[in-house]
Amino acid sequence: MALVPTSDVAEVEMGSDSSAPTVRATVVQASTVFYDTPATLEKAERLLAEAASYGAQLVVFPEAFIGGYPRGSSFGVTIGNRTSKGKEEFRKYHSSAIDVPGPEVDRLAAMAGKYKVFMVMGVIERDGYTLYCSVLFFDSQGRYLGKHRKIMPTALERIIWGFGDGSTIPVFETPMGKIGAAICWENKMPLLRMAMYAKGVEIYCAPTADSREVWQASVTHIAVEGGCFVLSANQFCRRKDYPPPPDYVFCGTEDDLNPESVVCAGGSVIISPSGAVIAGPNYDGEALISADLDLGEIAQAKFDFDVIGHYSRPEILSLTVRDYPTNPVTFTSEAERTERS
Amino acid sequence: MALVPTSDVAEVEMGSDSSAPTVRATVVQASTVFYDTPATLEKAERLLAEAASYGAQLVVFPEAFIGGYPRGSSFGVTIGNRTSKGKEEFRKYHSSAIDVPGPEVDRLAAMAGKYKVFMVMGVIERDGYTLYCSVLFFDSQGRYLGKHRKIMPTALERIIWGFGDGSTIPVFETPMGKIGAAICWENKMPLLRMAMYAKGVEIYCAPTADSREVWQASVTHIAVEGGCFVLSANQFCRRKDYPPPPDYVFCGTEDDLNPESVVCAGGSVIISPSGAVIAGPNYDGEALISADLDLGEIAQAKFDFDVIGHYSRPEILSLTVRDYPTNPVTFTSEAERTERS
Amino acid sequence: MALVPTSDVAEVEMGSDSSAPTVRATVVQASTVFYDTPATLEKAERLLAEAASYGAQLVVFPEAFIGGYPRGSSFGVTIGNRTSKGKEEFRKYHSSAIDVPGPEVDRLAAMAGKYKVFMVMGVIERDGYTLYCSVLFFDSQGRYLGKHRKIMPTALERIIWGFGDGSTIPVFETPMGKIGAAICWENKMPLLRMAMYAKGVEIYCAPTADSREVWQASVTHIAVEGGCFVLSANQFCRRKDYPPPPDYVFCGTEDDLNPESVVCAGGSVIISPSGAVIAGPNYDGEALISADLDLGEIAQAKFDFDVIGHYSRPEILSLTVRDYPTNPVTFTSEAERTERS
């Protein structure tokens, strides 16, 4: 595990006397201990401790780090069919997920407080019998701040995860700047990004499960489009990070994969508002990838292109974000309580 | 700094027994302390105190007095190109701007209340990473009333300032009459002026950065066209009022300018509804230019020409003003808050 | 009668090799032969011939040159009262007006053709028993092109002239550029000017009866606002240019005026799009005031401020011009004829 040194910032002549703050940020590239949530929490704490020892003020974990990303599984589903085995798989996956709030959330909050780090953590959230792919936010004083639920799962994810609504797209104002997150291919949704830009996101976290090269183009583009830092955290996983066959099968591979096979190559990266890659991408193994974010670069970037300011045309193009909760069932007595508060 | 005495009003036979009120108004002709907003606020207070000591009830400051008018700068921009130095310049300029509302606005409001003066103040407003050239209004009880954002910046201003929408073209009804403002070349936009006339503006403030002689024709015309008093406040600046080279460069000048060179000659002026110049224009240095405005002259002027009354032809010519806010992104929860408030 | 030489154009470095055309224009400052329309037509021809001999391609006459501007008359009207003498005055004034089209219009067209001059002529138009203060346009081939009827008479004019509608606000595309006219205080109507700007007026004619100094501010402002040349033609009249008392009385003057008294001082002027006065103003007597208009200056002026282009905010401010004729009575058979033609 190696610290990737922060790449040189191109425009060095801006000097060090700037009044804008600098934030040391780390993206975690590591794998879940699959089907073992307590062990995963332990691992999270170790990684957090290490990052903190390097001075990290902000640490971003990958998508589904707690609960796991069940790569390669089909959950026994084909069109018009499903298997008992797949159902059992889901039962186990459901068990590994966490309630929010709940004891695991308390544990995570305590960690953030202990290491005095702002933490952005990918989790599988359990809400009754539906799971959500969520990101939780904790501040450095050990407080759970809130969550973002992925609003649109990709492909087969749609059979294991529900769809978030517009009420959990938070951007938190922190002493380090405004922080929010979008998960994996959500990042390809222009209107969702626009909602986050409108909330003023400055440190844009992109926990993901996509390690393809083309992902780098997207996160680079987002940094430029949004005039923000983009922190993309992905797991680095080998076959052996999942239970061995036949307990866990990578569908569609003739023979089972070699335990050392890389099934998710990482590619975690940090990009500046000018589109410069300032740390990563790393495709070599688990790693903590860190960089110092000079927040003053944001103003410089927005000088050229402020997507929700001088470079918008609101009289032509305007986005409406319905950010209230949508529930299939509402009890009027609850509504009343809400109204009164 | 000298008080320019009010010139004689032409039609003296109207007498002093009139029931229409008289308002002592002062336009401030002074320069920003560039890149030093706290010092500029200090200077504003000194000027305000002095004007109040002469009995001023209404004080109008120039365009961009707080935040500064970055005269002579190119922000490193040519067509298709920009420099790092220009971006850094913007970062510093962005830092000198103020949030509205915000602590500097509170300070300004307190000043107006302390000296019991209605104050019209040109500022550079910071809204996230986009700046606006705005005018703020404060009443003599120390309340911030609202703002006007310049709706159309001129030439190179378009790369440093955003464009206001139709929701901030206020005219305030005050005990001294109806007061509004348009900034610099906005005053050349006939439809914008018409919107202000329709709101009943009686004391039309024209903070500006234009010291050319032809500006006098425009403000005289506006007084006659609108049947209102026009108060035009411009900065008087020498080269030395800006940081010395190479920190701040007046582009396009072979050698840098002499520190004593006048880079903005002022020309602040007060004009009556009949088109008579009743104070100024002053091109000599920093000054407080004052006049007593006899509001009864408005009815006399409108008797001849009431641009939105008897001299309009609404069945032929009608202007629509879209005065709602335009936003690139609207969150429904905010909209609700607005509707309820 | 003297030719006022064209003043130097400020920005001489633009050179003479420009591809934009130059137009020699003359504004006529002369008085009507009052109550004698045939003699006035004779005088018009003499003035036109003289202007043509100096090379004028465009000649603009004052407001009401044909028909006369009945300065100083009250037409016997006070509030709630009118005199027989005033009615008789109107009958004579009505007789001096001309039908459009009609024999006098034919005569004027012939003149324009004979001297190969584009002519803009202020007339009193008779339509049944209502008079209109109109401007007629004639091209250099001797064709009557159309007319503008003043849409809003000023003060007492409202008892002798009707109100034009939105159907006669023409701007004519000519080899010399786009030519239109607004009359006297109409020029103070921002929405009317905006309509003309939208039609692309480049040579803006402002026949007037206003010789006050403040008029100069307005025409200068219009040149700058519209980015166009402004040609303001006013009559120069002495008391003796009107019939002697008691046939014609200057009301409100204790004793009748001395025959040599100047009752309208002229002030005819030509202004460039940058606001530079390029000929006149002349307050000395009857005169032909001429200048060479470099149409290339328009693009330069619009680069800074294009009131209907880049410096408009149509999504906020939009003007509707109802430019169809309004008639108290419409006969369907006429409508049909019009549609067919």
Added chain:
Amino acid sequence: MALVPTSDVAEVEMGSDSSAPTVRATVVQASTVFYDTPATLEKAERLLAEAASYGAQLVVFPEAFIGGYPRGSSFGVTIGNRTSKGKEEFRKYHSSAIDVPGPEVDRLAAMAGKYKVFMVMGVIERDGYTLYCSVLFFDSQGRYLGKHRKIMPTALERIIWGFGDGSTIPVFETPMGKIGAAICWENKMPLLRMAMYAKGVEIYCAPTADSREVWQASVTHIAVEGGCFVLSANQFCRRKDYPPPPDYVFCGTEDDLNPESVVCAGGSVIISPSGAVIAGPNYDGEALISADLDLGEIAQAKFDFDVIGHYSRPEILSLTVRDYPTNPVTFTSEAERTERS
């Protein structure tokens, strides 16, 4: 002040058992207390009280009763000229006018309620700096119902009053029948009358400032043409009802008038739908002129001639009334408010 007894109604054989209601109506013939609006309101109340004591259910005041009809004034205006004194006159006249709504309107409404009388009141309405000659309607429960603004002022009135649009030509349905008003020479406009007939006017009020004998022909004709009662109220004024010279001058009179000179002779009158004069005309002095209006006569008159019914030829002759407001400037937010309210 004397009550003119109701003249005998011609067709007495119609009997008293008719089911159609009878309305006791009074037209007020009295003068404004010039330049003294509070005193005029006092006088209005005294007249109203007296009318009510005679059983009046409907009371019609003359044109411009509140605010005054500035008879004999020229406001210093001749063609092409105006004086400072005239402007000052306008300023005073403007001060005597009332805002609608406003405190004076509240006062008038309260009067109507106190005396339980439907009141039709001529006022000078102030809308910013333009005045309108308006008629206000109040019901007997003390409610202000609405107004009619004169759409076309006569002669010199055009320099002191603006032009109403098509949105204020109301006819109110009341327990006493349908009531509307047209002011002075508006009554000579056939298309305006036709608009009122089409709205079903039954009690047609004609506040006026015309005391010539020919006026009687017009109001008689209107009663017959419209099949309605016509109530014409005019002021009776002597020279002394206006301020003495030189404060107020009757222009065009060699020497100033004798204080006792009658400057407006009244001629207030009430006419039935058959063209019968049923009260007045009175040319002797201030008076209350009353009659009992038998509304059953309307059906009798319309049997012969129903101008908007059986005696119209709509397939040949059709009138379009554009009765929406026309404004030089419309703010979209207002439009919304209007739509919502």
Added chain:
Amino acid sequence: MALVPTSDVAEVEMGSDSSAPTVRATVVQASTVFYDTPATLEKAERLLAEAASYGAQLVVFPEAFIGGYPRGSSFGVTIGNRTSKGKEEFRKYHSSAIDVPGPEVDRLAAMAGKYKVFMVMGVIERDGYTLYCSVLFFDSQGRYLGKHRKIMPTALERIIWGFGDGSTIPVFETPMGKIGAAICWENKMPLLRMAMYAKGVEIYCAPTADSREVWQASVTHIAVEGGCFVLSANQFCRRKDYPPPPDYVFCGTEDDLNPESVVCAGGSVIISPSGAVIAGPNYDGEALISADLDLGEIAQAKFDFDVIGHYSRPEILSLTVRDYPTNPVTFTSEAERTERS
């Protein structure tokens, strides 16, 4: 039979040197020779000759002079019933009517030419089996110019006369001015009058059968409203001018009337544009009533009130006149012919 001398024109100071023409006009007050059209034509010629001998240039006959006004007849019609006698009456009345064109029209044209008089003649026009109450126009050169068909008969007239359409409301431009006609109560139709005003009528002929006093108010009003001369011609008839009973019965009179009883009292009159009665009304017997019309008075009257010019509000109130012929049956071949011409 006596010439009623022209009443003094009020405003004599206008003098005789005016350039506007004067027209000697005569209205004929005489009765039809009932049921005897040839005799009526003879009588018409005698009256015309007499008028011409007094210098008349224009002669106006009453409504239905040729063909007769069947006063007092019910044509046997009650609601739901008609009698054979009544049908026979109609057959005789139908026989007395004339075709237009036709031999009687030729005769009338010849008369006008012979006496060099412009003649306006009331006739009963036969078009197949429907009759129209029409007015025919003949110039002084003996040409039939055209006709006006009454567009709306009154009361029982509706069972004997058809309804004219919008194609016969002519106003003829003549050397004596613009001449048109409306018949009897048509004159009470404001939209019809407005159509005639719009056509520029200057000499407004009002042949009538109404001799009530209230008629004078209407024609006076029309003169003032239209700014035109009104020439109202009515028959003067005694009972003996109709066939004796039982051939012709005046229904609803207990005993038949005395032969000398006046059944139509005349009241023919000429009124100037100022509303001054300049000849008549005559209620004494058959008469030629003449006056000299000073057409210059029209401009004076329109100065005050031009119903289709400066005193119209076309943007609010606009009348559409459908002036094409309406036919129950149209043969396409005819339409084609019309289109080709």
Added chain:
Amino acid sequence: MALVPTSDVAEVEMGSDSSAPTVRATVVQASTVFYDTPATLEKAERLLAEAASYGAQLVVFPEAFIGGYPRGSSFGVTIGNRTSKGKEEFRKYHSSAIDVPGPEVDRLAAMAGKYKVFMVMGVIERDGYTLYCSVLFFDSQGRYLGKHRKIMPTALERIIWGFGDGSTIPVFETPMGKIGAAICWENKMPLLRMAMYAKGVEIYCAPTADSREVWQASVTHIAVEGGCFVLSANQFCRRKDYPPPPDYVFCGTEDDLNPESVVCAGGSVIISPSGAVIAGPNYDGEALISADLDLGEIAQAKFDFDVIGHYSRPEILSLTVRDYPTNPVTFTSEAERTERS
């Protein structure tokens, strides 16, 4: 000038038997003949002919190819200042622009028809005195289809180009698929892209002036986000492609540049919906860059991510596009014409 061979398409197993069409597309990387529009048109034709000779069916030219991209110029503008030389520069630049429609558009349409190529051409459009950076579309039958006006110019471009409205964001349905264009940094506006995706764009043209490496990330991202082909065309220019100093100055460069200096390095590129670069980027010189676009790849890409279909969340995020024209002035007669046409 060299043909860059189409790179291998990655997923070759899709085979050639697909029913989806293949389109041969060429992006042109070449420079304007600056200030010489006729010569530029000649050059465009030569390039088009060459592309056609290689079988190109669709040819995309760079931003501002006709009219030129005035790289390096400051147009003499600094904050608060402008020079005569800069104004003269604008006049020349204005002269090089083209009217749309107009003769140059006709010429371009003819070219497209002659070579049977669908052409997408970047032009500087002249609309009166305001310029727009536009893209014109021509089909292979020689028809001009329409235009896109850049809605938001970048940085200094804002002083030379106006802002397009929402009415010109076309996507044309063609036999080759749906084609649209966004210009340069507009491509960084997520809401604009979303509007184009919603119109179904399949071949997304991105004429640009940006040759930085980060541009490649944006166009790659767009291809993936939109599931479309992206064709980015940029000019390749050396200093010598602009007039030599002092006629044309690259501001901010100490000494003038070497004539051979590359001032715009190109980087034109073609990218497939999967984010694969299939031709280019070329940074070496002028070139025609071609590829065969297999439109079947679009469905494959959208299977994963359909930004306006299955991967949208319209109940949360919805964009409103105001695509009507906005004009500062609207003439109602034009509106009518538009409605009729």
